[in-house]
Amino acid sequence: MIKPIPDLDVCQHRESGEFALLHSAAYMKNDVYLGNATHGSIQRLTAEEFRRDGLDVVRQSLAAFENRRFEGTSEFESLGAKGKKRFFKDHRCLGISLQSNGDLWLDPVKHEDRGVPGTSDFANRQIVSTSAGGDEFYAAVLRALPFAD
Numbered sequence: 493m494i495k496p497i498p499d500l501d502v503c504q505h506r507e508s509g510e511f512a513l514l515h516s517a518a519y520m521k522n523d524v525y526l527g528n529a530t531h532g533s534i535q536r537l538t539a540e541e542f543r544r545d546g547l548d549v550v551r552q553s554l555a556a557f558e559n560r561r562f563e564g565t566s567e568f569e570s571l572g573a574k575g576k577k578r579f580f581k582d583h584r585c586l587g588i589s590l591q592s593n594g595d596l597w598l599d600p601v602k603h604e605d606r607g608v609p610g611t612s613d614f615a616n617r618q619i620v621s622t623s624a625g626g627d628e629f630y631a632a633v634l635r636a637l638p639f640a641d
C-alpha cells in the first residue's frame with residue numbers, strides 16, 4: 493500500500509506579501525490512498541506572522557495530517573475553477589512535504605496559465621533539516637518562492 497506523504501501548500505500573495513496555507517488530507521477510497529486533497533479552511537498569516545511562526549504552523553499542520561481525512565469541500569475547493577485560477581494568479585506557491593527522515597522539502601509550484609493543478613519545480617527544491625530553526629526555514633521559503641510561477 494502506498495503511504496501518504498504529509499504535505500501542504502504555502503502561498504504568498506504577490507502584492508500584499510500575506511501568506512495563505514492550504515492544509516491537506518489523505519484522500520482515501522475503500523482504504524486505498526488516492527492522493528492528497530485540500531482540507532478545511534485557508535489559514536492566512538501576515539508576512540510578519542509567517543516569518544515569526546511559519547515553521548511552527550507548518551510543523552503543526554504536517555503533524556495533524558495523519559489524523560485528517562478528506563471530508564467534502566474545503567474552502568479552497570469551494571472557490572470553483574475561476575476562483576482557483578484567480579488565487580494562483582494572485583499567489584506564488586510552494587509545496588511543502590514532510591520526508592521520512594523529518595526533513596521538509598520546499599518545492600516551488602508552477603501553474604502554467606495559472607491552471608490547476610500545478611507542477612513542482614524539483615530543480616529548485618529547498619531542503620530544511622529537522623534541526624533547522626524558524627529563521628533558517630523562512631530563508632529557505634524566500635529562496636524558493638521566486639521560482640514559483
